Amino acid sequence: MNVLVFRTNINSAQRVHQAACRLCKLKGICRWSVDLEDCDCVLRIEAETVAEVDVIRVMQKAGLKCEVLG
Template identity: 40%
Template structure:
């Protein structure tokens, strides 16, 4: 299991609700959450064999910014 961490522009609960179906459609995710209190609005995903580029592309297709953090 690995943890992927991303900076996003998600600011509100309704935006998280909007991306939820998109994230839930990605295969291999055990858990995920968004920290709205963090300045980077961090999306953390626990997964097996999930490409960070796939996550970025999925959120961008949903209309939101997403960039993997080192």
């Protein structure tokens, strides 16, 4: 199991919904969450086969900012 962590602009319920609509289309995600209280609006994904570039791509298609949190 891989844990992927991203800095995002997912800072509202509406943006969480936008993210959910995109993330559900990616195969291999076991669990995900967004910390709306964190200043980086951290998106944490537990996945078997999903690559960071795939997550970034689908988030950007949804109009959301997303970058790997190092």
